Structures are given as C-alpha cells and as structure tokens.
Amino acid sequence: MAAIELRAVSKRFGDVIALTDTSLSVADGEFVSILGPSGCGKSTLLFIVAGLEQASGGEVSCDGVPVTGPGRERNVVFQEYALFPWRDVVGNVTIGLEGHVAAGEVEQRARHFVSMVGLAGFEHHYPHQLSGGMKQRTALARALAMEPKVLLMDEPFAAVDAQTRESLQEELLRIWSANRMTVLFVTHSIEEAIYLSERVVVMKPGGVKKTVSVEETYPRGYAFRTSEVASSLRIELHELLR
Amino acid sequence: MTRFALPVALLILLEISVDARFIPTPSVVATGAYELIRSGELWRHLALTLSRTLAGFAIASLVGIAAGLSLGYYRAARLYCMPTIEVFRAIPGVALLPLAVLWFGLGSSSQIPVIAFAATFPVLLNAMRGAEELPSILVRAGQVMELDSMSLFRHVLVPASVPFIFTGLRLSIVYALTSGVGAEIIAGTDGLGFLILDYQRTLVPEKMFATMILVAILGLGLSTVLRAAEGRLLSYRHPS
Numbered sequence: 001m002a003a004i005e006l007r008a009v010s011k012r013f014g015d016v017i018a019l020t021d022t023s024l025s026v027a028d029g030e031f032v033s034i035l036g037p038s039g040c041g042k043s044t045l046l047f048i049v050a051g052l053e054q055a056s057g058g059e060v061s062c063d064g065v066p067v068t069g070p071g072r073e074r075n076v077v078f079q080e081y082a083l084f085p086w087r088d089v090v091g092n093v094t095i096g097l098e099g100h101v102a103a104g105e106v107e108q109r110a111r112h113f114v115s116m117v118g119l120a121g122f123e124h125h126y127p128h129q130l131s132g133g134m135k136q137r138t139a140l141a142r143a144l145a146m147e148p149k150v151l152l153m154d155e156p157f158a159a160v161d162a163q164t165r166e167s168l169q170e171e172l173l174r175i176w177s178a179n180r181m182t183v184l185f186v187t188h189s190i191e192e193a194i195y196l197s198e199r200v201v202v203m204k205p206g207g208v209k210k211t212v213s214v215e216e217t218y219p220r221g222y223a224f225r226t227s228e229v230a231s232s233l234r235i236e237l238h239e240l241l242r
Numbered sequence: 243m244t245r246f247a248l249p250v251a252l253l254i255l256l257e258i259s260v261d262a263r264f265i266p267t268p269s270v271v272a273t274g275a276y277e278l279i280r281s282g283e284l285w286r287h288l289a290l291t292l293s294r295t296l297a298g299f300a301i302a303s304l305v306g307i308a309a310g311l312s313l314g315y316y317r318a319a320r321l322y323c324m325p326t327i328e329v330f331r332a333i334p335g336v337a338l339l340p341l342a343v344l345w346f347g348l349g350s351s352s353q354i355p356v357i358a359f360a361a362t363f364p365v366l367l368n369a370m371r372g373a374e375e376l377p378s379i380l381v382r383a384g385q386v387m388e389l390d391s392m393s394l395f396r397h398v399l400v401p402a403s404v405p406f407i408f409t410g411l412r413l414s415i416v417y418a419l420t421s422g423v424g425a426e427i428i429a430g431t432d433g434l435g436f437l438i439l440d441y442q443r444t445l446v447p448e449k450m451f452a453t454m455i456l457v458a459i460l461g462l463g464l465s466t467v468l469r470a471a472e473g474r475l476l477s478y479r480h481p482s
Contacts, residue, residue, distance in 0.1 A: 072387065072388050074386075076382070076383075078379055078382070082379045082382065082383035084380065084397070084402075085478065086402075086404075087478075088478075095387065095397060096387040098393075126478045126479075128478075128479065
C-alpha cells in the first residue's frame with residue numbers, strides 16, 4: 001500500500017486553479033521530490049497531503065486512510081521554520097511531545113532529537129539567537145521527534161546559504177537512511193532534487209508534468225553531485241522545466 | 243541624566259516666572275506636599291485610590307484579554323461584535339458614574355465598575371490586535387502537531403500576543419487611574435480625586451497641586467511595574 005496516494009486531486013482558490021487532475025503515489029520509505037517553478041501548486045499539493053488544505057476534488061490517502069485533516073503521522077517542515085520564538089530549542093521540540101509521551105521522557109526525547117540534528121550545546125538558545133540553518137535544524141528535530149511516518153518538507157532549505165544547504169541536505173539523507181520514513185520534499189532547486197531523491201516529480205502549472213527516477217544508491221557522497229549521472233539528469237530536468 | 247533635564251528646566255521656569263496669585267510656585271507646592279505627608283491624612287486617600295484602581299484594572303485585564311484574544315482569533319465574532327464595542331468605547335467611563343451610583347450606591351462599589359469599564363477597552367483592542375496578527379504559520383505548526391484548541395490558545399495564541407497585551411495593559415492602567423480619580427472628583431467622599439476637589443474648595447492650592455502631582459507619580463509607578471513585568475516575560479527576545 002502506498003504511503004501517500006493522490007488520485008485526480010484538484011484545488012481551486014476562488015477562481016484560481018492551483019491543481020487539476022493530479023495523481024501521485026509514493027511508496028513507503030521512499031524519498032520523492034516535487035520540483036517546479038514558483039506558483040505551480042507544489043506547496044499546495046504538499047499542504048493537501050498534510051491536511052492543512054482541503055482538496056476541491058479527488059482523493060488523498062495516507063497508508064490507505066483518507067486524509068481529512070492534519071495528523072501527527074504526517075509532519076511538516078515549513079520553509080519559514082515556524083518556530084515558537086518564546087521557546088528555546090528544546091522547548092520547541094517538547095511542545096509536540098507533551099501529552100503524547102510519558103511526562104518523564106519528554107525532555108530526554110527532545111534532547112535526543114536535538115543532538116541528532118547536530119544542535120547539542122544549543123538546547124537553551126532561543127530562535128532569534130540561531131542562524132537560519134540552525135533554526136531549520138530545530139524545526140527538523142521537532143518534526144522528527146514526533147516520529148512521523150511521512151515527513152513533508154516545503155522548500156525547507158531555500159532560505160539558507162549554499163554551504164549550509166549542502167550540509168543540511170547531507171544530514172537529512174543520513175537521518176532518512178537511518179529511519180526510513182517516507183519523505184515528500186518540495187523544492188525549486190534542480191540540484192537539490194537530484195541529490196536527495198529517488199524520484200523527482202516535475203510539476204507544471206496545475207499538475208504533474210513528468211516523473212524522473214534517480215538511479216543512484218545511497219549513501220550519496222559529494223562526488224555524486226558533480227557526477228556524469230547527475231549532470232545528465234540536470235540537463236533533462238532543466239529541459240522539462242523550460 | 244538627559245531625561246531629567248526638561249522637568250528640572252520646567253520647575254525652574256515656574257519658580258521664577260509664575261504669578262503666585264494664580265499658580266503656587268514649585269517650592270510652595272513642595273511645602274504643601276511635605277505638610278500632606280507629615281500630617282498623615284494622605285495615606286488613607288492614597289490607599290483608597292490605589293485599591294480601587296487596581297481592583298478595576300484587574301477586572302478590566304481579565305475581561306479585556308479574554309474577550310480581545312477571542313475576538314482577534316475568530317473573525318466572525320469580530321465582525322459581529324466590533325461595531326457595538328466601538329460605540330460603548332466612546333462613552334467616557336465617568337459618564338456612567340451616575341448610573342453606577344444608582345445601581346451600586348456611593349463609594350468603591352460604584353467607582354470600581356466605572357474604572358473597570360474605562361480600562362477594559364485599551365487592553366481589549368490590543369489583545370485583539372495581537373491575536374489578529376498571530377502568524378498563520380504558527381497556527382499551522384500547531385495544527386500539524388494536533389494541538390487541541392486549549393493548547394493552541396495557551397501555547398501559541400497567548401504567548402504570541404503578550405507584547406500586544408502589555409501595550410494594552412500599560413494604557414489601561416492609566417485609564418483606570420484617571421477614571422478612578424475622575425469618579426472621586428465627581429461623587430467621592432475620599433480618595434485622591436476627592437482631596438484635589440476638597441483642597442480647591444477650601445482654598446489650599448499648594449496641596450491641590452501636590453495631590454495632582456502625586457496622582458501623576460502614582461501613574462508613573464504603576465506603568466513602571468508593568469514595564470518591568472513585561473521585560474521579564476519577554477526576556478526571550480534579548481540575548482542572555
């Protein structure tokens with residue numbers, strides 16, 4: 001059974017059509033990127049899977065269960081981090097655990113995920129004291145701590161500098177390889193989509209244009225970024241996006 | 243030091259330039275203040291004004307924060323209630339005093355409701371603004387975690403609105419004090435407002451001025467306490 005299944009999904013905002021007749025199936029544990037220009041509906045698609053937006057038509061299911069609203073098994077990492085500025089790093093992680101994990105374990109589990117994303121030593125820093133990359137690590141720790149089956153990421157590394165982005169990508173793959181949750185990753189960066197994913201779903205305004213597979217095993221080292229395979233994929237995806 | 247320059251300059255100017263037949267000079271007012279404090283008659287009135295102000299302010303804060311946050315969060319409630327609130331807001335608190343006296347009798351029992359009424363609106367409007375300005379991304383983050391509406395309120399809406407709420411509280415505490423003093427002037431038999439009127443009637447202008455200045459100092463003190471509380475609550479904004 002597919003971890004995420006969209007069948008003939010459409011979405012309109014008033015008169016604006018964001019998605020028409022869009023279908024997509026993501027296997028359990030798969031890493032899929034959604035690539036497309038701004039305004040093509042890729043974030044809308046992600047938010048529909050998250051249950052934050054309601055589809056105007058079609059069916060969305062997660063593990064065969066129809067999606068009717070947000071759920072902890074489908075967690076989101078937002079481009080804007082969406083951290084709570086009045087809570088420190090650990091506090092931002094514990095908020096998602098309170099009431100769901102035994103009270104005595106909340107703090108310990110939060111700390112575990114904070115160090116997993118490389119923020120050990122910054123537990124008691126507040127968001128305004130962190131760089132963009134560190135904020136996004138915190139947001140990632142918060143999402144991971146809830147142990148979602150599906151991780152939905154909305155251009156999570158778009159706002160950080162190139163070097164930080166590469167190291168965040170590597171860490172994400174490391175964590176994904178260890179946990180093997182399903183990842184749906186929205187991006188407008190061709191390089192990012194190739195480096196991270198097993199499949200790249202190329203969007204055009206309103207729907208899916210084509211799906212391209214990335215035949216490269218994990219772990220993917222730095223060499224893959226500049227490899228022949230990657231550069232021919234880059235050309236192919238570039239053509240598709242024109 | 244710069245912030246004391248203007249008040250000191252004003253005092254000096256008053257001291258050397260005023261016609262003592264119309265306004266007592268600062269030094270005379272200072273003597274009046276000293277008399278007021280030494281004789282001990284001041285403290286009872288000060289305590290009454292302060293307790294009324296704080297009681298009215300407490301009610302106003304509770305009502306204003308709860309109503310303001312709800313109105314800010316629920317757009318429909320806002321559309322439904324705001325025109326009515328805008329109309330009530332335009333009524334001066336002290337204009338309700340005659341009615342309050344009929345309902346509750348003279349003294350604190352009618353003054354406190356008037357103070358509460360006047361002080362509710364600033365905190366209500368600011369809390370409402372805070373809830374309106376709540377970044378939708380934080381609500382979405384909360385929804386993704388499946389926070390129930392109580393947790394969303396407690397852990398997202400309230401903390402995000404704290405800066406706005408405090409702006410409102412600082413306005414409200416001064417509204418509370420001025421309405422309280424106003425109510426005491428209109429129909430009081432005690433309190434600082436009554437003292438001001440009483441010294442005017444008995445022709446003791448230096449004590450009248452001294453009491454007015456005391457009201458100002460009281461307002462400043464109350465504001466400062468709130469500012470300090472705000473600073474503590476919002477310490478997460480500053481590097482530690």
